[in-house]
Amino acid sequence: MGYKPSELRYLRKGIVRVSRALRGIDPWKVVFSCFQGRNYGDNPRYISERLHERCPEAKIVWLFRPDAMGKVRDRLPDYVVPVSMKSFRAYAELATARVWVDNYTKNNLLTWDPDKQFYIQTWHGDRGFKRVGFDDEKSDRSVARVERRCAMMIAGSEFGRNTYRTAFGFQGEVLMDGVWASRKA
Numbered sequence: 073m074g075y076k077p078s079e080l081r082y083l084r085k086g087i088v089r090v091s092r093a094l095r096g097i098d099p100w101k102v103v104f105s106c107f108q109g110r111n112y113g114d115n116p117r118y119i120s121e122r123l124h125e126r127c128p129e130a131k132i133v134w135l136f137r138p139d140a141m142g143k144v145r146d147r148l149p150d151y152v153v154p155v156s157m158k159s160f161r162a163y164a165e166l167a168t169a170r171v172w173v174d175n176y177t178k179n180n181l182l183t184w185d186p187d188k189q190f191y192i193q194t195w196h197g198d199r200g201f202k203r204v205g206f207d208d209e210k211s212d213r214s215v216a217r218v219e220r221r222c223a224m225m226i227a228g229s230e231f232g233r234n235t236y237r238t239a240f241g242f243q244g245e246v247l248m249d250g251v252w253a254s255r256k257a
Contacts, residue, residue, distance in 0.1 A: 114194070
């Protein structure tokens with residue numbers, strides 16, 4: 073028996089509310105995702121590895137697509153907890169994590185408590201030549217971008233910072249980090 077999209081929306085919201093009410097926000101939990109759960113890599117992987125080095129008591133959860141779960145499971149460090157992003161558990165993990173780290177857009181149905189949770193968007197490189205978000209004339213501009221509301225974005229260049237502003241409508245803090253950010257033009 074499958075659920076209709078509208079039913080799934082209510083189920084997800086319910087799982088988020090109940091999980092937060094029963095378990096609260098875990099200050100030691102960080103949930104990572106990379107390329108919509110396709111792999112264990114890119115900026116989120118390196119942030120995850122450094123976090124474990126500096127804070128081994130952190131609970132590191134990674135969300136993966138069901139078809140990627142088997143491919144990555146053997147490559148994951150022992151400290152990583154893999155979770156299928158298509159599961160209700162994924163929503164419970166996100167609901168109770170102190171920090172989310174992602175390099176791709178998140179589902180617009182996800183909500184977080186900005187007073188208790190921190191969403192970091194690293195995107196996946198900031199020298200792309202494609203247009204994304206509001207910069208893409210073909211995109212649905214009526215869709216509210218989750219990235220507009222995240223706590224912080226990480227960019228490696230002024231171009232990346234400017235793209236976050238125009239493509240996602242992000243007005244918050246952009247951490248300039250990386251080789252390109254430190255070079256003078």
